[in-house]
Amino acid sequence: MAEESTTTADSVATDGKAGTPRALPEAEVCVGLLETMGLIRRFEEEAGRQYQRAKAGGFLHLAIGEEATIVGTVSAMRESDYLIGTYRTHGHAIARGTDPRNVMAELFGREDGTSRGRGGSMHIFDAERRFMGGYGIVGGNLPIAAGLALASDYRGNEDVTVCMFGDGASNTGNFGETMNLAALWSLPVVFLLENNLYGMGTAVERHSAVTDFSKKAEGLGVSGVRVDGMDVLAMRETVAEHIRIAREERRPTMVEAFTYRYRGHSAADPEVYRSKEEVEEWRKKDPIEMFAGRLQSEGVLSDSDREQMHERIEKRVLEAVEFADASPEPPLDSLYENLYVIGGQVRGWYAVDERTPTTHPGEAEREFGKEEEIHRLAEAGAAYAGQAAPTGRRPDRTTEDREAAKALPDEEEHEVEGP
Amino acid sequence: MAEESTTTADSVATDGKAGTPRALPEAEVCVGLLETMGLIRRFEEEAGRQYQRAKAGGFLHLAIGEEATIVGTVSAMRESDYLIGTYRTHGHAIARGTDPRNVMAELFGREDGTSRGRGGSMHIFDAERRFMGGYGIVGGNLPIAAGLALASDYRGNEDVTVCMFGDGASNTGNFGETMNLAALWSLPVVFLLENNLYGMGTAVERHSAVTDFSKKAEGLGVSGVRVDGMDVLAMRETVAEHIRIAREERRPTMVEAFTYRYRGHSAADPEVYRSKEEVEEWRKKDPIEMFAGRLQSEGVLSDSDREQMHERIEKRVLEAVEFADASPEPPLDSLYENLYVIGGQVRGWYAVDERTPTTHPGEAEREFGKEEEIHRLAEAGAAYAGQAAPTGRRPDRTTEDREAAKALPDEEEHEVEGP
Amino acid sequence: MREALRDALAEEMRNDESVFVMGEDVAVFQGAFKVTEGLLDEFGERRVRDTPISENTIVGAGVGAAMAGLRPVVELMTVNFSLLAMDQIVNHAAAIPYMFNGQARVPMVVRMPGGGGHQLGPTHSHSFEALYQQVPGLLVACPSTPADAKGLLKAAIRDDNPVIFMEHETLYGMRGEVPEGDDHVVDFGRAAIRRQGSDVTIVGILRMAHEALKAAKALANEHSVSAEVIDPCTLRPLDLDTIVESVRKTNRCVVVEEGWPHGGVGANIATLITEQAFDHLDAPVQRVTGADVPMPYAKRLEQSAIPHPEHVVSAALATLEGTK
Amino acid sequence: MREALRDALAEEMRNDESVFVMGEDVAVFQGAFKVTEGLLDEFGERRVRDTPISENTIVGAGVGAAMAGLRPVVELMTVNFSLLAMDQIVNHAAAIPYMFNGQARVPMVVRMPGGGGHQLGPTHSHSFEALYQQVPGLLVACPSTPADAKGLLKAAIRDDNPVIFMEHETLYGMRGEVPEGDDHVVDFGRAAIRRQGSDVTIVGILRMAHEALKAAKALANEHSVSAEVIDPCTLRPLDLDTIVESVRKTNRCVVVEEGWPHGGVGANIATLITEQAFDHLDAPVQRVTGADVPMPYAKRLEQSAIPHPEHVVSAALATLEGTK
């Protein structure tokens, strides 16, 4: 069923306006778009660096190369609209206006992080800016997006939900279920498929029988278009139109952004599934360079303007790192905070393991459950976070490995006794 | 997104051959098709009657009205092909050649039932005839069908899998996932969608944004056609062609059979969601009457032939009831049989509740775990099956209610003591 | 009990415009078990919504709507199908308030009819209280009387946490006193002592709360054993205090559940009791559970796989061995 | 351990043409955790299959292929995503052999890497042994050493029952002796005594088996307490005999698991022990479990939510209180 190979930069289909370059919006809009893309790019490069320094842990999924898709989309949204994404959403939050300092602090797992260190890179959230999260489960955000849109529909207000997800997510059960529900109920949502040609290490032709994703959505009742995700103006214009359809015509649509990630799927992906040449080819149509070039050639942006922009960006990103570094780690006794809304129903944690700050009343009688002991043990556990450099580290391996290595007890302790 | 209303008998789209009546196959094939449809019809009418007599329990989903879809499809299959269906598959098993006596015995929950009384009406199975089951979870059989087809593909043999499911199942996550996988891997499977216009009490337009189901599958990579499911020859011919495609061209396809169930979703569905007129209209194109009429008008079947056929069918169905009635109930100590394949890995049940025939060795020391006690308790429990007629029965309610009522303790015992 | 649940839904929908109901066949069909009967007529299609057969997405849509401030009451036709929604329930509904540090709340209720006794066979007879009791972030209710069903459902709808609301299919037809009106709200985390006793404590949930009571009567009449019967009403939070207090008095306990034995509700409560009141126990806490098999269809087999008063009596006597 | 698992897969694939591997990124990408590295090269696309992100359908396709006589080894990238496949695992794989009275078998293995310690946060750090231990019809393996991992995986692939095969992500890099060759098959249902002791029995699974050993050493060195350490190796079947026998000797027990406390592996084993050896227990069986929260991301918070030797020592001493 797969159509023509879609893994080359020039084979990109568009929304029809290819070639004919769009007229530029007002200067400061253009500059704003460029600066936001640049900020996200630089932020993520730095995040990668900090990750290598083990300042950030877990997985790190960078969207470097996809900035036009992110910024073009978000620039077409109102503040009151909802945005929801995946585990690759540092840029999405920043584009929505979240302070890079708080995003970096989340990567560092600190008090001032967007989720106070609970969520990490995969689970960024900013209620104030209606960035409804970062989700680690592929496809998990689709039904939630339908629910957000349902709320707007239920209240009869103008808020539109934009749901961003990947090509690989189109194979999850949630995709079919959610497209059908959104179409059946005419929900005001725009499904923005970030087609970066791979689901982890699997190329679109190898994971989806139909690789023209707007066709895939159409069969389920949601019409769509494909647009050049490397062209920030094309993204902005196309998404604006589809948001209008959601807001005014009250029906869901899909926009397939044809884009590319330069980096590996996560921080230490050896990238055996694609060639250096392919990556190079895509870098030639870099969304930031291309747009900056045009702004400069059309006189919207002078060399010194760009210079200053670089400096502003550099400053903000370095400030973000400093800020994150200075932010305290979450206190251990905050472990159970926000697990439940405490009230008439839930008057305590009712947890029974001995690390519970507020143990079940009944526990009181257990010598063992005494407060000091609880805190001593919490500290003892947390101390393992300070472990020395991992043994058996394999730089050519995936993140998972490196983390695994870190978490390993040392050699000797591994000689398991027994029969 | 929904196309023209599809809930009227005459609005049925077809595979294009509408009007032009197909040439009849050889006489005994025709007679065979008619007799099998008649047998299934009569069998299910009787099953309904036995259910009202509480000879059969649980839910009872009858396919009366859908016989042409079932028989036409199965008649196009080889013995070595796999068939898999839903919880509405008495007819599917019978069409595959399963003895109606064993199907009836399963409904009665007896030793001679197709699943020895373990599965019941929703879980008929016949390994010998490659009827791979009866599944109670809507959409649950779709991935399994892909797996059966994968096995044929893996072995490189000619076996084709035919997977039958409903219009409502097309909204499950499994539908999208399975269509994509089957298309991606070019699996030899025919997806046979039994579109009877309702998922339980919800009309297709109210549950599926796209009601032309072959379009729905096409977007996922599986091409399909719609065919008149009330026309046994159209079904037979169309399915034969699609099985050929699977067998020879090695790719999956979908056939949407446009059909109708005369009875409620399950035994006691009040059918508030559709009109008597609608049902009547569909009965006019009854698959059995229409086909019988044609066979008689074309001289393939004489009145006396049909008379004899009726008698043969009547005899087999009544024999089935007698047989089921005479079949013993499964012994209580067979409770754990076939839960596991016992061997080097599993040497016992390792169950810990006191009704376990082979309790864990450690249990031996528990006075409480003694064999006699176990059997006494098993008998005590089973005795509740003999309860008198239910109180608070509501004939206008659903099966679930009636069963609920049966299982209810009597009035007085419901005065719950306490604050 | 059916009517009590329906009244709870109707009352809360009248009180609060943000409360709505969605699920498979809850509207036009009036609900597979008729719990939502009449709601469509009173509240219309906007607030009583039939959904496609898409369990994970129905629950997920509930999560999203709840995050946006609505109060969805999702009906999964039976608990068996909730396995298709486990990802949205566990990885999303339960985790979201915590992983986003309270920036989002999920005031959603997911109703799940379940249990055996109808000869529905291996795919339609599960009891999954034990699965959901494990999950931090969820509240879990398992009412056994019409009054509790109404009061707990109203509390669940008003609560800001995601709630798994278990209903036993064989109790829908049950009759019983139900306090009228709005203020009948039953708090979570408070067990009900159904019967006072001094020799042994019997803890039972859902349908098993009734079997426990019958057993208590039999114990009194036939064995002159005085059993105290406790219905936890909710498993998360669990009112362990009331249970432990009772056991400290009776020194013996039996926990009855319909679900599977390994890692079940009984195992959890037995362990908690033993941890908290070890020195007060004269015998190990006994469990009476469903048989360790998928529920068979045949009527006698099915009944033999479900706990009945005889089993509870037998277990209670086991805790008293030697003493009487 | 990674290599041990890979060898088990490769050996069984060489032995038996009907064994094949499928899962997300198991082929070209060589596996998210590199367990399947090199298999594509040796066995080709037919037997090492990359799948779309469709957990329920991947497992369901495994069920179907197994029913048709193949021996699929399905990899779910992590246990967290197995919630999306719960329906095929519980309502289908586990139920089919029983509900069709043995006419169909499901000789399938589903591998699931899991556990915390990598700062993967609330959606990627679960331990779900406790969910699967509940389900009749399944076998559940949870190896803690490379040797057991290889032997149990080979046994799982050869077994005719559906097997849930748990792997702990932090143990993949672990080194250890692994017997060569085909006949190294480790039977299910046989616990391993990792260390002999007389004062207290410590039961631990997966990574916690190692924490238990460290605790035993600390108990010996710092508290002169002699702890016996047992690794059940499989939870279904569970070798309760070996555990109970040990407790009858030591009269005290601690169960360590990484999962959530309510209804967990610890609750189950503690209850079974208490039922079987109540009169031998000098103290309630203590449990050490993961904290009752979705796993937080921040490193110190995460580590404080995971059991460590100190917790086990503390729990072991609690069982000895008064006696020493």
Ligand SMILES: Cc1ncc(C[n+]2csc(CCOP(=O)(O)OP(=O)(O)O)c2C)c(N)n1
């Ligand atoms: C349900 C689920 N299955 C598998 C994974 C592991 N995983 C994380 S990202 C990913 C690939 C997703 O690809 P795509 O949807 O194209 O998004 P992209 O990473 O390319 O932005 C996979 C398989 C997951 N997180 N969730």
Ligand SMILES: Cc1ncc(C[n+]2csc(CCOP(=O)(O)OP(=O)(O)O)c2C)c(N)n1
């Ligand atoms: C996953 C799941 N959800 C809900 C149900 C309850 N249920 C049983 S049949 C049915 C309707 C199915 O409709 P359709 O697929 O059209 O098949 P039909 O009954 O019309 O043959 C529903 C909702 C179920 N068995 N499984």
Ligand SMILES: [Mg+2]
């Ligand atoms: Mg992608």
Ligand SMILES: [Mg+2]
């Ligand atoms: Mg239907």
